Structures are given as structure tokens and as C-alpha cells.
Amino acid sequence: MRVPVLIINFKNYREGYGDRGLDICRYASRVSVEYGLDIYVAPPTLMLMRFIEHCGADIYVQHADPVTYGAYTGSIPVEALKDMGVKGVIINHSEKQLEVRQIIELVDKARQYGLVSVVCADTPVLGKIIALAGPTAIALEPPELIGSGIAVSRARPEIIVEGVKSIKSISRDIVVLAGAGISSRDDVEKALRLGSEGVLVASAIMKARDPGKVIEDFAQAMVNYSK
Amino acid sequence: MRVPVLIINFKNYREGYGDRGLDICRYASRVSVEYGLDIYVAPPTLMLMRFIEHCGADIYVQHADPVTYGAYTGSIPVEALKDMGVKGVIINHSEKQLEVRQIIELVDKARQYGLVSVVCADTPVLGKIIALAGPTAIALEPPELIGSGIAVSRARPEIIVEGVKSIKSISRDIVVLAGAGISSRDDVEKALRLGSEGVLVASAIMKARDPGKVIEDFAQAMVNYSK
Amino acid sequence: MRVPVLIINFKNYREGYGDRGLDICRYASRVSVEYGLDIYVAPPTLMLMRFIEHCGADIYVQHADPVTYGAYTGSIPVEALKDMGVKGVIINHSEKQLEVRQIIELVDKARQYGLVSVVCADTPVLGKIIALAGPTAIALEPPELIGSGIAVSRARPEIIVEGVKSIKSISRDIVVLAGAGISSRDDVEKALRLGSEGVLVASAIMKARDPGKVIEDFAQAMVNYSK
Amino acid sequence: MRVPVLIINFKNYREGYGDRGLDICRYASRVSVEYGLDIYVAPPTLMLMRFIEHCGADIYVQHADPVTYGAYTGSIPVEALKDMGVKGVIINHSEKQLEVRQIIELVDKARQYGLVSVVCADTPVLGKIIALAGPTAIALEPPELIGSGIAVSRARPEIIVEGVKSIKSISRDIVVLAGAGISSRDDVEKALRLGSEGVLVASAIMKARDPGKVIEDFAQAMVNYSK
Numbered sequence: 001m002r003v004p005v006l007i008i009n010f011k012n013y014r015e016g017y018g019d020r021g022l023d024i025c026r027y028a029s030r031v032s033v034e035y036g037l038d039i040y041v042a043p044p045t046l047m048l049m050r051f052i053e054h055c056g057a058d059i060y061v062q063h064a065d066p067v068t069y070g071a072y073t074g075s076i077p078v079e080a081l082k083d084m085g086v087k088g089v090i091i092n093h094s095e096k097q098l099e100v101r102q103i104i105e106l107v108d109k110a111r112q113y114g115l116v117s118v119v120c121a122d123t124p125v126l127g128k129i130i131a132l133a134g135p136t137a138i139a140l141e142p143p144e145l146i147g148s149g150i151a152v153s154r155a156r157p158e159i160i161v162e163g164v165k166s167i168k169s170i171s172r173d174i175v176v177l178a179g180a181g182i183s184s185r186d187d188v189e190k191a192l193r194l195g196s197e198g199v200l201v202a203s204a205i206m207k208a209r210d211p212g213k214v215i216e217d218f219a220q221a222m223v224n225y226s227k
Numbered sequence: 228m229r230v231p232v233l234i235i236n237f238k239n240y241r242e243g244y245g246d247r248g249l250d251i252c253r254y255a256s257r258v259s260v261e262y263g264l265d266i267y268v269a270p271p272t273l274m275l276m277r278f279i280e281h282c283g284a285d286i287y288v289q290h291a292d293p294v295t296y297g298a299y300t301g302s303i304p305v306e307a308l309k310d311m312g313v314k315g316v317i318i319n320h321s322e323k324q325l326e327v328r329q330i331i332e333l334v335d336k337a338r339q340y341g342l343v344s345v346v347c348a349d350t351p352v353l354g355k356i357i358a359l360a361g362p363t364a365i366a367l368e369p370p371e372l373i374g375s376g377i378a379v380s381r382a383r384p385e386i387i388v389e390g391v392k393s394i395k396s397i398s399r400d401i402v403v404l405a406g407a408g409i410s411s412r413d414d415v416e417k418a419l420r421l422g423s424e425g426v427l428v429a430s431a432i433m434k435a436r437d438p439g440k441v442i443e444d445f446a447q448a449m450v451n452y453s454k
Numbered sequence: 455m456r457v458p459v460l461i462i463n464f465k466n467y468r469e470g471y472g473d474r475g476l477d478i479c480r481y482a483s484r485v486s487v488e489y490g491l492d493i494y495v496a497p498p499t500l501m502l503m504r505f506i507e508h509c510g511a512d513i514y515v516q517h518a519d520p521v522t523y524g525a526y527t528g529s530i531p532v533e534a535l536k537d538m539g540v541k542g543v544i545i546n547h548s549e550k551q552l553e554v555r556q557i558i559e560l561v562d563k564a565r566q567y568g569l570v571s572v573v574c575a576d577t578p579v580l581g582k583i584i585a586l587a588g589p590t591a592i593a594l595e596p597p598e599l600i601g602s603g604i605a606v607s608r609a610r611p612e613i614i615v616e617g618v619k620s621i622k623s624i625s626r627d628i629v630v631l632a633g634a635g636i637s638s639r640d641d642v643e644k645a646l647r648l649g650s651e652g653v654l655v656a657s658a659i660m661k662a663r664d665p666g667k668v669i670e671d672f673a674q675a676m677v678n679y680s681k
Numbered sequence: 682m683r684v685p686v687l688i689i690n691f692k693n694y695r696e697g698y699g700d701r702g703l704d705i706c707r708y709a710s711r712v713s714v715e716y717g718l719d720i721y722v723a724p725p726t727l728m729l730m731r732f733i734e735h736c737g738a739d740i741y742v743q744h745a746d747p748v749t750y751g752a753y754t755g756s757i758p759v760e761a762l763k764d765m766g767v768k769g770v771i772i773n774h775s776e777k778q779l780e781v782r783q784i785i786e787l788v789d790k791a792r793q794y795g796l797v798s799v800v801c802a803d804t805p806v807l808g809k810i811i812a813l814a815g816p817t818a819i820a821l822e823p824p825e826l827i828g829s830g831i832a833v834s835r836a837r838p839e840i841i842v843e844g845v846k847s848i849k850s851i852s853r854d855i856v857v858l859a860g861a862g863i864s865s866r867d868d869v870e871k872a873l874r875l876g877s878e879g880v881l882v883a884s885a886i887m888k889a890r891d892p893g894k895v896i897e898d899f900a901q902a903m904v905n906y907s908k
Contacts, residue, residue, distance in 0.1 A: 009300060011297070011298050011299060011300045012294070012296055012297060012298070012299045012300070012302055012304050012307065013296060013297065013298070014296035014297075017296070017307060017310070044307065045272070045273070045301065045302075045303060046272070046275060046276065046303060046307055046308070046311065047276070048273060049273065049274070049276055049277060050276060061301075062300045062301040063300065063301025063302075067239070069239055069240060069241035069244070070238070070239055070240065070241075071238050071239070071240070071322060071373075071374055071429070071430070072238060072239045072322055072323075073236060073238050073239070073289045073290065073317070073320040073321075073322040073323050073429075074272065074288075074289040074290025074317070074320060074322065074323035075239055075272075075290075075322075075323070076272060076273060077239050080239065080244060080271065080273055081273070083244070084273065090300070090301070093300040093301060094300075095298060095299055095300040095301065095302075096300050096301035096302070099780045099781065099782075100780065100781035100782070100810065101780075101781070101807075104806065125785065125813070125814075126782075128813055129781065129810050129813055132806065132809055132810055132813075133806075146298075147298055202298070202300075203298070326553045326554065326555075327553065327554035327555070327583065328553075328554065328580075331579065352558065352586070352587075353555075355586055356554065356583050356586055359579065359582055359583055359586075360579075463754060465751070465752050465753060465754045466748070466750055466751055466752070466753045466754070466756055466758050466761065467750060467751065467752070468750035468751075471750070471761060471764070498761065499726070499727070499755065499756075499757060500726070500729060500730065500757060500761055500762070500765065501730070502727060503727065503728070503730055503731060504730060515755075516754045516755040517754065517755025517756075521693070523693055523694060523695035523698070524692070524693055524694065524695075525692050525693070525694070525776060525827075525828055525883070525884070526692060526693045526776055527690060527692045527693070527743045527744065527771070527774040527775075527776040527777050527883075528726065528742075528743040528744025528771070528774060528776065528777035529693055529726075529744075529776075529777070530726060530727060531693050534693065534698060534725065534727055535727070537698070538727065544754070544755070547754040547755060548754075549752060549753055549754040549755065549756075550753075550754050550755035550756070600752075601752055656752070656754075657752070
């Protein structure tokens with residue numbers, strides 16, 4: 001994972017299902033190329049195939065099950081995701097929480113099949129614990145700020161500072177992202193200044209009047225900061 | 228749900244992902260028309276869109292979450308399934324077990340969006356409990372026989388007999404299906420004779436050398452029995 | 455279980471641990487004899503032995519595990535409770551919720567060892583489901599009213615009415631109790647009038663300035679109503 | 682915690698409930714004094730009070746809930762255990778598994794009330810994760826060997842070696858114990874040689890014809906090794 005990085009979580013917002021969703025994805029793809037920045041898109045699971053076929057961006061899945069092909073009714077197998085062309089998996093989002101044992105199992109399975117793993121953690125302590133599992137990235141997301149419009153980088157800067165410190169004390173290779181409430185260029189810049197290496201955003205883009213503008217704004221903030 | 232009924236659960240067998248999966252689905256669709264029999268197909272969740280677009284059969288999903296569109300990262304929303312054209316949802320398969328409270332919630336949500344609900348139960352007692360939630364159908368599946376090739380209708384006929392009695396004592400409208408190990412025409416016929424009104428099958432068709440032949444065999448057994 | 459019945463849940467209130475707890479228990483025992491009324495006392499699990507040795511009342515436990523003696527680290531075995539002289543077990547209190555499958559297992563185990571089972575249900579639907587497991591009694595307790603001082607019999611009378619109807623439709627033998635917020639003689643009387651056959655109370659007695667007076671009040675309300 | 686240490690888990694073996702249980706406890710107390718060795722006894726939760734009153738040994742509980750006094754029906758509050766004189770708590774035994782988040786919460790609560798915390802871990806990875814929570818001790822117990830009579834120190838020595846290394850890399854202060862299948866003096870000695878600082882045993886003592894003899898044997902092995 002090349003930093004800084006922008007991950008767009010479509011959740012299951014209705015906006016992500018139709019043409020508007022594809023537009024956002026294509027815009028992300030274009031900005032990614034234009035700014036030389038890694039941008040990943042995590043559309044609704046039911047729409048994965050369409051996004052892979054019709055949008056140039058790298059596609060992540062919002063959740064997966066640590067299984068292969070086989071007798072697993074109702075699962076989303078990591079192995080099948082790999083074969084479909086999915087590049088990464090978001091794990092333990094606060095809207096899809098897992099037990100720590102399950103997180104470890106899923107990180108391992110993602111590694112086995114060559115998928116990037118981005119694990120969400122709601123506290124620095126959990127971040128440190130998850131770091132031991134060796135995921136590609138950890139996103140620090142205090143759940144009370146998710147969808148709030150109040151950025152973690154403003155309201156709880158210490159979570160990013162402590163989280164980065166905790167996680168990097170276990171492994172310097174793990175990318176640390178900031179999530180929850182990131183809404184503006186300034187929020188993005190502040191998150192990077194506090195030590196994070198990217199952001200995980202959802203409603204700020206999905207619910208924006210002009211999502212393309214927001215993606216471009218965030219990309220500029222990242223590129224400017226990295227100079 | 229018109230009885231007798233045949234439901235084909237693709238699980239996440241690799242066979243269900245490629246062209247072979249679509250072939251099975253199309254065959255099911257053709258046999259359904261030819262024999263005037265309701266046949267439903269539950270492909271891998273990641274492939275739902277393709278099956279809806281390219282196969283005439285009625286499509287079920289193998290599991291869903293009792294949510295609408297919105298901030299539900301990693302979920303499979305019932306509302307989105309409805310809009311995609313999915314007709315029904317399999318609930319509480321032994322490979323995707325839910326708590327009873329969750330089963331009730333999901334049956335309610337399926338009803339709200341007009342989806343058929345087929346709930347699996349591993350014992351007659353659980354079948355009776357689930358009947359109180361008022362699903363469209365209940366499939367009796369002793370987990371130890373799933374994928375065994377040993378049909379529930381042969382090895383544990385009393386589960387079907389008791390299950391039918393228990394469930395119908397709560398509501399005569401609920402369709403009772405037999406699952407687990409159904410492998411041959413005779414198994415199907417026996418299941419119907421014991422009082423069930425259809426079968427839920429997976430490996431017998433998915434792993435068959437000639438899946439179309441098996442579908443046709445099962446359909447004949449059903450039509451013959453119904454005469 | 456002879457109705458009407460009064461069950462006093464000590465929870466883990468500090469008041470239940472010391473001499474005050476034993477006083478409440480002894481008072482319950484005395485009122486029980488005086489009024490010819492069944493009163494059961496559920497002290498803190500850690501204090502069970504003391505209450506059995508030093509108080510004449512019939513003792514219930516607030517939770518148990520459906521196991522026998524054996525290699526069950528950290529469990530509270532039903533078999534050991536039976537041997538200690540415990541008479542009944544409260545199951546699925548909203549502060550100790552169990553899955554429905556666990557409730558069934560525990561009701562069965564209690565029956566096997568001759569213990570009375572009192573299962574809490576937060577909705578009439580759950581009450582009906584639990585009725586299928588055949589417990590001795592079901593206590594209807596909407597969790598939002600527990601400890602509120604607002605009696606279920608006043609604030610949500612329909613829960614008692616519907617609950618009694620639902621549960622008795624499955625089995626007339628199951629005793630239906632009202633819980634949550636019962637604080638006064640009037641609350642008790644109203645609960646009986648709505649069709650319940652007793653009450654499950656905690657803070658109204660445990661936190662009272664004069665717990666003995668409250669027990670006597672409640673007993674009088676019950677005896678008057680039964681005349 | 683002074684090392685080496687011997688912890689005797691009574692589980693819920695019937696032998697622990699009656700006079701034989703008290704005899705084992707008294708013997709442990711006597712050997713502890715005689716050999717200048719720390720021996721802790723974890724009797725059945727329902728019997729805690731009796732052991733505290735009638736046996737000189739330091740008493741541990743086999744499981745607890747991370748709560749104070751209050752409205753916690755069916756819980757075993759850490760605060761009440763402290764007041765009763767309990768000295769420590771065993772956490773996450775494979776027969777009473779907790780989620781990692783719950784382990785952390787319980788370790789914190791034990792620390793707050795001055796109780797020793799001994800957390801069981803079935804793998805070195807889990808041991809390392811738990812180490813981040815800062816418990817007093819971690820007991821490495823591969824569940825498949827528990828009660829087997831096959832000592833972890835013989836069958837899976839690498840678990841002890843790796844576990845000690847993993848845990849000490851997080852904190853040198855955490856005591857590392859070996860559990861599962863320890864049956865003889867040699868097993869104890871081997872466990873210490875591999876780097877552990879004590880053992881957690883159950884059936885080897887509880888099911889022994891002469892439990893006192895086994896306690897003395899184990900104590901001698903420990904004292905000899907420490908010389």
C-alpha cells in the first residue's frame with residue numbers, strides 16, 4: 001500500500017447502488033491517476049461484480065468470511081473475492097464488528113490469498129492488539145464520530161497520535177489510517193499531520209452534493225501534505 | 228409458494244461461480260417450465276447479479292441482513308435484494324446459523340419487502356419455535372446429514388414426521404421442506420411421503436456429474452408423487 | 455408453583471450481601487407463612503449457601519449453567535444447585551440474556567433436576583416461544599421499565615394482557631408473572647387484574663427504606679385479590 | 682505473584698464440593714507453608730464462602746464478571762469477590778472462553794480491585810495479545826490436552842517455549858504458567874525447564890487417589906528446580 005491513501009467506503013447507501021455509485025468510482029479512478037495517489041473504492045458487496053467490470057479503480061470489499069470455495073452457505077469467501085479481482089478487504093468496521101479471534105483469522109486468510117487487509121479499531125489498545133495480527137493497514141475509527149461530520153482528527157486527535165504510536169511500536173510496516181467524521185480538506189490535512197498515512201471516508205463523499213469535488217479536495221490535501 | 232417445491236442451494240461451491248453455475252440455473256429454469264414445478268436457485272451471493280441477468284429461474288439469496296439501505300458496512304440488505312429482483316431468502320442454514328431473535332427479525336424484514344423466507348431448523352422443536360415467526364417455509368435439516376449423501380428421509384424419517392406435525396400445529400400455511408443428504412429420486416419421494424412438501428438440496432446437484440439429469444429426476448419424483 | 459406468587463430478585467445490590475439481605479429473606483419467610491403465600495428469594499449467587507443455611511425461605515438462583523458436576527470451570531451447575539437445596543432458577547433476565555437455544559437447554563436441565571424454572575421474556579412473542587420449552591413460569595419484563603419505578607402493569611398493560619394470552623395459548627400450566635417497575639400495592643393488584651399470577655420484583659424491595667413493609671404490602675395485595 | 686507458583690483449579694468436579702474439597706485445600710495450605718511455596722486454590726464458585734472460612738489457602742475464583750455491586754442479575758461481581766476475601770481470578774479458561782474485549786475488561790476490573798488475574802491462552806499468539814492487557818499471569822493451555830493426562834510440557838513443548846518468548850517480549854513482569862495435562866513431578870519439572878514459572882492443574886490433583894501426595898510431589902519438583 002502506497003501512502004498516503006484514500007479509501008472510500010460506500011457502505012450500503014442507496015447512492016452506491018445505481019449509476020451515481022459508478023460515477024463516484026470512475027471519478028475516484030480518474031483523480032487517482034491525475035494526482036498519482038492511491039484511491040480504493042469499497043462498493044456494496046452485492047454490486048462488486050459491476051464495479052469491477054465497469055470502473056477502473058481498485059476495488060475493496062467491506063467485509064468477507066475467512067473461507068475458501070466450498071460448503072459455506074451464505075458466506076463471502078476470500079478466495080472467490082480474489083478470483084473476481086477484488087484487491088482488499090475492510091475488516092471489523094464498527095458496523096460489522098468481529099471478535100479479535102475472527103479478525104486474526106480473516107487477516108491471515110487475506111494474506112494467504114494476496115488481498116490487502118484494512119482493519120478498523122475503535123481504540124488505540126485494540127489497534128495495538130490487531131497490529132500483532134500483521135494486517136496491511138489499521139484504521140482508527142471512534143464509532144461515536146462515524147457519520148457525525150465531526151472529524152476524529154479534530155475532536156479526538158489523541159486517538160490518532162496514541163494509535164499511531166501503539167501500532168508502530170508493534171510494526172513500522174503497518175499503515176495507520178484515520179476514519180470517522182472526516183469531512184473537509186482541513187480534516188484530511190490534520191489527520192496526516194497527526195501521524196496517520198491516509199483516511200477512510202464514507203458519508204463525506206457518498207452524501208456530498210458533488211462527490212467528485214470532495215474526492216478531488218481530499219486528494220489535493222494529501223498531495224500537498226506529502227510534498 | 229406453490230408445492231411441491233425444489234430449492235437448489237449453490238453454497239459457495241466453485242462449480243456455482245462459473246459457466247457451470249449458469250448452466251445449472253438455466254436447466255432448473257427449463258425443467259421448472261416443462262414440469263410446471265416451482266424450482267428456486269440460490270447462487271453464491273457474489274454472483275447474484277449475474278444469475279438475475281442471465282438465467283430465467285427465480286433467484287433466492289443464501290443469507291441476508293435485516294436492514295434497509297444506509298450506513299450498514301458489509302451487510303447484504305433485504306431492501307437492496309428486493310430491488311435487484313431476488314425472490315426469497317434462505318435463513319439460518321446450519322452453515323450460517325443465527326440466534327432465534329435474529330431469525331424472527333429477518334423473517335419480519337423479508338415479509339416487509341415481499342421476499343419469500345425459507346428458514347432452516349435442525350430439530351422439530353426449533354421448527355415449532357420458528358413457526359411462531361410465520362416464515363413462508365421451514366426446511367428440516369439435521370446438520371450431521373448435510374452433504375453426507377445419507378438422506379434425512381431415510382436416516383431420520385421421524386424428524387420429518389415430527390417436524391411436519393409440530394410446524395403445522397402452529398400454522399397450516401407454513402410449507403415444510405426436507406433437507407440434508409437428499410441424493411436420489413427415491414429420497415425425494417420418501418421425503419414427500421413422510422409429509423414434507425418439497426426439498427432443499429445442494430451437493431446432490433452441485434457435485435453431480437450431470438446436474439441437469441439430477442434436477443430432472445427430482446422433478447419427476449415430485450410430479451409423480453403429486454398426481 | 456402455587457399462585458399468586460412473589461419472587462424477590464436481590465440482583466447484586468450491596469444490600470443483599472450483608473445482614474440486611476438475610477433480614478429481607480427472613481421477613482419474606484415470615485410473611486409467606488403468615489399470609490399462606492408463596493414467596494421466593496433469589497440472593498446473590500456468591501451468598502447462596504449462607505441464605506440456605508440461615509433463612510427459612512425457598513431460595514432461587516439468579517442464573518445457572520445447564521451442566522452437571524464435572525470439568526466445567528467457572529460454571530454454576532444446575533446439579534450442584536439442586537444438591538445445595540436451591541429450589542428454582544431465574545433464566546434469561548434482561549441483565550443476563552441468553553440465546554433461545556440456551557434457554558431451552560437450561561429449562562430442560564432444570565426440569566431434569568427438579569428445579570422450578572422462571573424464564574424472563576421482554577416481549578409477548580418471546581414469551582410464546584419460550585412457552586414451547588415448557589418452563590414452570592414466564593415473567594414478562596420490558597427491559598426499559600426495569601428499575602424505573604414505572605410499573606409494567608401501568609405503563610405497558612397490553613404486554614401483560616397479550617403475554618398472558620400468547621403463553622396460555624401454548625400451555626395453560628405455565629404461570630405468567632409480571633415484572634419491571636412494580637413498586638406499590640396498586641401495581642401488584644393491577645398486574646393480577648391484567649391476568650398475571652404473580653410478580654417478580656427487585657429494587658422496590660431491595661432499595662426500600664423498610665423492605666419488610668413493602669413485602670407485607672405486596673403480600674396483602676395478592677391475598678386480597680385472590681379472595 | 683511469587684514464582685514458582687502452583688494453582689489448583691477445582692473446576693466443578695464433585696470431589697471439590699464436600700469435605701474432600703476442603704481437605705485438598707487444607708493440604709495445599711500446609712504444603713505451601715512447609716515448602717515456602719505459593720499455592721492458590723480455585724474452588725467451585727458456589728463454595729467460595731466455605732473455603733474462605735474454613736481453609737487457610739489463598740482462594741481464587743474460576744471466573745468473574747467485570748462489574749461492581751448493583752443491578753447485575755446473575756453476575757459474579759469482582760467487587761463482591763474482593764470484599765469476600767478472594768485473592769485472584771482465573772480468566773478465559775478454555776471451558777469458559779471470553780472474547781478478547783471481555784478479557785481486557787476483566788483484567789482491568791481485577792486490577793482496579795486489587796485481585797490477581799490469571800488469563801488462560803490456547804496459543805502463543807493469543808498469549809501475546811493478552812499480554813498487552815497487562816494481567817498478572819498468563820497460563821498457556823492447549824485445550825486438546827486439558828484433562829488428557831498428556832502434559833503440555835511433553836506433547837507440545839514448543840507452545841511453552843514460544844509462549845514465554847512472545848509474552849515476555851511484551852512485558853517481562855507477566856508470569857507465564859503452563860497448564861493442560863500436567864500429571865507428574867516430571868511434567869512439572871519439564872514445564873519449568875521450558876521457561877514457565879509455574880503450573881495450573883486440575884484433574885491430576887482433583888481426581889488423584891491421594892491428592893495430598895500429588896500436591897507435595899509437585900511442590901518438591903518446584904522447590905528442587907528453583908534451587
